[in-house]
Amino acid sequence: MKVEASHEVEMKGKLITGADLLIKTLVDANVDTIFGYPGGAVLPIYDALYRNDTPFEHVLSRHEQGSIHAAEGYARVTGKPGVVLATSGPGATNLITGITDAMMDSLPLVIFTGQVAKNVIGTDAFQEADVMGITTPITKYNYQVSDVSDLPRIVKEAFHIATTGRPGPVVIDIPKNISANITLNDFEDDFYLPGYQPTINPNPLQIVKLAEALSRAKRPLLLAGAGTLFADASKELKQFAEKYKLPVTTTLLGLGTFPGTNELSLGMAGMHGTYAANMAIYECDLLINIGARFDDRLTGKIVDFAPNAKVAHIDIDPAEIGKNIKTDIPVVADAKKALIALLDSKIEMQNNFEWFEKLTKNKQDYPLWYERTDAPISPQWLIEQIYNISNGEAIVTTDVGQHQMWAAQFYKFDKPNNWVTSGGLGTMGFGFPAAVGAQLGRPNDLVVSIVGDGGFQMTLQELSVIKQRNLPVKVIIVNNEALGMVRQWQESFYEERYSESLLSENPDFVKLAESYGVRGVKVDQEADVIPTLQEIFAYDGPVVADFRVVRQTCVYPMIAPGKGIHEMVGVTK
Amino acid sequence: MKRIITATVQDRGGVLNRITGMLNRRQFNIESISVGASEVEGVSKMTFVVEVSDDQKLEQLTKQLNKQIDVLKVSDISDKAMVARELALIKVVSTGQTRAEIQGIITPFRASVIDVSKDSLIIQVTGRPDKVDALIALLRPYGIKELTKTGVTAFLRGQQPEQVTELNSLSI
Numbered sequence: 001m002k003v004e005a006s007h008e009v010e011m012k013g014k015l016i017t018g019a020d021l022l023i024k025t026l027v028d029a030n031v032d033t034i035f036g037y038p039g040g041a042v043l044p045i046y047d048a049l050y051r052n053d054t055p056f057e058h059v060l061s062r063h064e065q066g067s068i069h070a071a072e073g074y075a076r077v078t079g080k081p082g083v084v085l086a087t088s089g090p091g092a093t094n095l096i097t098g099i100t101d102a103m104m105d106s107l108p109l110v111i112f113t114g115q116v117a118k119n120v121i122g123t124d125a126f127q128e129a130d131v132m133g134i135t136t137p138i139t140k141y142n143y144q145v146s147d148v149s150d151l152p153r154i155v156k157e158a159f160h161i162a163t164t165g166r167p168g169p170v171v172i173d174i175p176k177n178i179s180a181n182i183t184l185n186d187f188e189d190d191f192y193l194p195g196y197q198p199t200i201n202p203n204p205l206q207i208v209k210l211a212e213a214l215s216r217a218k219r220p221l222l223l224a225g226a227g228t229l230f231a232d233a234s235k236e237l238k239q240f241a242e243k244y245k246l247p248v249t250t251t252l253l254g255l256g257t258f259p260g261t262n263e264l265s266l267g268m269a270g271m272h273g274t275y276a277a278n279m280a281i282y283e284c285d286l287l288i289n290i291g292a293r294f295d296d297r298l299t300g301k302i303v304d305f306a307p308n309a310k311v312a313h314i315d316i317d318p319a320e321i322g323k324n325i326k327t328d329i330p331v332v333a334d335a336k337k338a339l340i341a342l343l344d345s346k347i348e349m350q351n352n353f354e355w356f357e358k359l360t361k362n363k364q365d366y367p368l369w370y371e372r373t374d375a376p377i378s379p380q381w382l383i384e385q386i387y388n389i390s391n392g393e394a395i396v397t398t399d400v401g402q403h404q405m406w407a408a409q410f411y412k413f414d415k416p417n418n419w420v421t422s423g424g425l426g427t428m429g430f431g432f433p434a435a436v437g438a439q440l441g442r443p444n445d446l447v448v449s450i451v452g453d454g455g456f457q458m459t460l461q462e463l464s465v466i467k468q469r470n471l472p473v474k475v476i477i478v479n480n481e482a483l484g485m486v487r488q489w490q491e492s493f494y495e496e497r498y499s500e501s502l503l504s505e506n507p508d509f510v511k512l513a514e515s516y517g518v519r520g521v522k523v524d525q526e527a528d529v530i531p532t533l534q535e536i537f538a539y540d541g542p543v544v545a546d547f548r549v550v551r552q553t554c555v556y557p558m559i560a561p562g563k564g565i566h567e568m569v570g571v572t573k
Numbered sequence: 574m575k576r577i578i579t580a581t582v583q584d585r586g587g588v589l590n591r592i593t594g595m596l597n598r599r600q601f602n603i604e605s606i607s608v609g610a611s612e613v614e615g616v617s618k619m620t621f622v623v624e625v626s627d628d629q630k631l632e633q634l635t636k637q638l639n640k641q642i643d644v645l646k647v648s649d650i651s652d653k654a655m656v657a658r659e660l661a662l663i664k665v666v667s668t669g670q671t672r673a674e675i676q677g678i679i680t681p682f683r684a685s686v687i688d689v690s691k692d693s694l695i696i697q698v699t700g701r702p703d704k705v706d707a708l709i710a711l712l713r714p715y716g717i718k719e720l721t722k723t724g725v726t727a728f729l730r731g732q733q734p735e736q737v738t739e740l741n742s743l744s745i
Contacts, residue, residue: 136591137598141642144586161642195583195645319636322629 018148019048019179022112025155025189029110031056031083033074033440035067039087040127041114044179059440059469062461064091066433068098069459072107073434076420077395078441079232081108081162088114089127092173093134097427099169100138104424105253106230108167110158115144117177131173140168145178152189160191165198166317167230198316202333202341210288210312210329211345214244217286217310219355222246223269226253226423227291227315228335234258234416236339237290244349247359249277251292253423256413261392266359267368270298271559272405275366275571278559280359281306282566289313291335294324295424304564314338366571368409370553374526379403379478379549382529383410386448386476389533394418394446397435399455400426402484405555407450418445429458432475436462439471446474446537453479453506453546463516466542474536475544477509480551488554493561513544524548575604576631576651577727578621581611583643592619592641601625601634605724607659616645620657620726622702650729657727660699662687663709666716667694675715682708693718 016024022045026034036058038046049058061067064086071082082102086095092113102109116125135142141161143154151174158170214220228237234257241248241264248258249269258265269277281287287309292298294313299305305325312329313321321330331338370380383406386394396411397420398404404421413419420438422430435449456477466473478484486501513520519541523532529547536543556570582588589608596603604622611618625631631649638647667675668691675694676686684698698708702725709720 132587133590136587137594142587146586193642196642317640319633319640321636323633323636326629 014185015182016185017044017048017179018151018174018181018183019044020052021148021151021183021185021187022155022174022179023048023052023054024185025152026083027055028152028189029155029159032080034058034083034085035061035071035074035437036085037061037064037067037087037091039091039114041088041116041176042085042091042112042174042179044176045085045112045114045174048179058085059436059465061433062464063459064094065097065429066436066459066462066465068095068109068111069101069427069430069433070437070440070462071109072098072102072105072430073397073420073437074441075102075107075109075437076434077417077438079417080441081110081159082437084109084111086111086113087127088116088131088176089129091127092131093129096134096138097425099135099171101422101425101427101430102169103138103140105422106167106226107169108162109169110155110162111169111171113171113173114179115173115175118146118175119177121175131171135171138169139171142171142173144173145175148178148181148183149187151178152187153191156189157191157193160193161196165196166227199318199332200316200334200337202314202331202338204341206329206331207338207341207345210331211342211347213286213310213312213329214288215348216350218350218352219283219285220244220246220352221280221284221287221309222248223251223281223287223289223292224248224254224257225251225290225292226257228254228257229291229416231291231316231335231337233290233336233339236336236343238262240339240343243343244347245352245356247280247356249273249280251295251298251423252408252421254292255408255419256416259414260412261414263360266363268408269565271300272409272555272557274363274368274409275557275568276359276362278557278565278568279362282564284309286310286312289315290339291315293320296324299324300559300563300565300567304566369556369573371573373550375524376548376550377524377526377529379480379553380406380410381526382476382478382547382549383407383450385529385533386450387411389530389537390446390448394448395420395435395438395442397421397431397438397447397449399428399431399451400485401428401452401455402480402488402553402555403450403452403478405485406478428452428455430455432456433459433462435473435475436465436471439466439473440469447472449473449475451475451477452484453477453481453503453509454483456509457507460512463513463518463542463544467517470541472540473542475542477544477546478549479506479509479546480549480553481506482551484551484553485555487551491554509544509546519543520546522546522548574625574631576623576625576649577655577657577725578623578635578638578647578649579727580619580621580638580647581645582617582619582641583645584615584617585643588617588641588643591643592638595637595641596634599633599637601630605659605722607724607726609726618726618728620724622725648729650727654730654733655727656730657701657725658699659702659705659723659725660697661705661709661720661722663696663698663712663717664693664719665696665712666692666718668692671715675712678711679708684708
């Protein structure tokens with residue numbers, strides 16, 4: 001049967017292609033942006049995008065990894081699922097880093113991959129890859145569409161699974177025959193997922209236990225993770241902390257969920273956390289973890305983590321409770337619901353004035369520190385100026401490494417969902433494309449992508465995207481001509497054998513940016529930093545700014561691998 | 574400690590791969606897995622025999638299984654009154670002279686000879702794993718040419734006594 005492909009998504013009961021049906025399901029899911037890259041197996045889908053007047057926009061990256069990190073950045077700052085479209089084989093495998101990154105950091109993504117036609121699957125066909133096999137361990141769930149009639153249901157399920165409970169990436173693999181063939185548009189999208197019912201409301205008995213423990217505690221501490229951001233619980237967290245004067249520390253990914261400048265904030269805890277936060281964990285007698293997963297970069301040596309504390313853990317994912325740290329009071333729930341229940345509970349606090357005084361003194365006596373130099377520039381000072389000049393209100397994205405830790409330490413996030421970083425997977429090349437997605441998701445905000453000279457070179461091809469769309473992303477290269485964190489570890493633990501970590505042949509980033517039609521600036525004197533930042537933040541367009549910083553600077557304080565949370569080095573100068 | 578875990582799962586494509594992959598990645602030590610249809614269409618039953626070091630690891634195992642979208646229910650039935658059975662096929666060397674002798678060995682196990690050839694027998698035995706292992710040990714001196722086991726499949730008995738003896742852990 002030959003049917004002329006329609007130029008509109010047709011009414012129910014009409015004949016349309018599988019690809020048109022897919023477009024319709026995306027419209028139904030209220031998608032506003034798709035990050036993608038075309039290729040053979042998704043040609044029918046791209047044709048449908050071309051033919052249909054879709055209410056969403058397709059953003060063409062310059063590498064599929066750019067698409068997926070952009071989708072992650074978009075998801076992180078908007079709370080909406082990031083949608084990705086890539087072709088079969090290499091298109092799909094280029095997404096793997098981003099899918100794993102999203103899995104580790106619980107970001108809601110729905111990823112469509114093309115697949116070779118069903119009749120050649122399994123024959124090692126051109127651009128065939130076992131996407132189901134490859135993505136099974138790195139997705140919350142994955143599908144291969146074997147019948148076009150399943151497509152509306154699968155897409156609906158995928159958005160549901162990706163965005164509810166503990167968010168995560170869902171892959172939908174679509175064979176070319178499914179998207180290309182003509183089908184009758186009268187399918188139901190009702191779904192039934194009896195095995196998937198996340199627990200949202202806390203068990204009241206566990207809340208009572210937690211309230212009782214808090215009433216008895218003399219040295220209580222709140223640890224807030226990204227779960228509080230996904231649950232939109234920052235307001236309740238602040239109410240709860242302020243109501244009982246509870247000190248708060250956050251994980252790397254939890255930054256911003258509690259105002260960094262609040263007097264109750266101890267800053268970030270963990271490997272490069274503050275002295276005050278880490279010692280509070282070491283000395284507290286009740287640790288209430290809300291939406292963090294006790295990652296090893298937070299805990300250090302397990303036996304020395306909160307050794308004197310009763311541990312309460314609120315998490316929507318029961319499998320995280322008791323996984324790494326023995327937990328006395330487990331609460332399986334959405335962080336917001338749990339906090340509301342706690343706010344409604346009867347809690348009579350002990351006098352914890354002494355505890356609070358001690359923590360405040362630690363904050364004052366052992367602040368984060370750095371050595372200031374004129375040229376090259378001190379990287380931490382640079383971050384402080386970014387913070388000052390952006391009034392602490394920018395969306396900041398980073399890669400992984402020294403610049404990431406300095407950004408986490410010196411940019412005091414007061415608002416939730418302004419911090420986009422690769423935490424669990426620690427992905428170089430994440431920050432810049434994530435900024436592209438963040439800027440598209442929140443067009444009116446200042447987006448500053450703080451990256452290293454190493455990581456930026458992994459995904460800088462996305463400069464074409466910010467140029468094409470005139471996205472006013474400000475790329476700040478913290479350029480120490482090295483893979484700084486690798487270099488630091490080699491200095492500390494490998495007797496200064498700098499094996500392959502010094503980048504002496506970097507490109508001229510200014511010319512590079514200019515070749516993409518993007519403004520480039522280079523700053524190597526401290527005196528030029530503030531005027532340059534002021535000027536480029538005010539500039540209505542993309543900028544790549546190459547800041548030459550001191551190569552030898554290390555991130556401190558630090559808990560060496562295998563050490564306890566109280567065994568920090570570099571606490572003071 | 575050895576535990577028997579059962580799971581009912583939605584019979585969707587890739588579910589076995591997803592579950593075994595997860596168990597492998599998280600370094601759980603699986604002795605056997607058996608999978609088959611259940612009384613409900615579209616729902617399969619899986620039985621795992623696992624070796625776990627402690628209660629925390631066991632709790633993680635059941636939580637990670639439960640977390641899978643297709644998993645409907647996970648039970649650790651090791652401490653309950655249950656039936657656990659497996660089937661083994663054993664091809665044992667046997668000439669005319671030893672045939673009757675082997676028959677004598679397998680009879681108390683209610684095993685049966687399901688194939689006879691000039692120089693071998695195939696014996697089928699069903700039962701608790703310890704019983705199956707006992708029969709295999711007795712047949713070994715005759716020379717086992719081939720052996721295959723299905724892995725344990727298990728579920729709870731119809732009635733649960735108030736106290737369960739430690740018999741189960743011995744029998745699995």
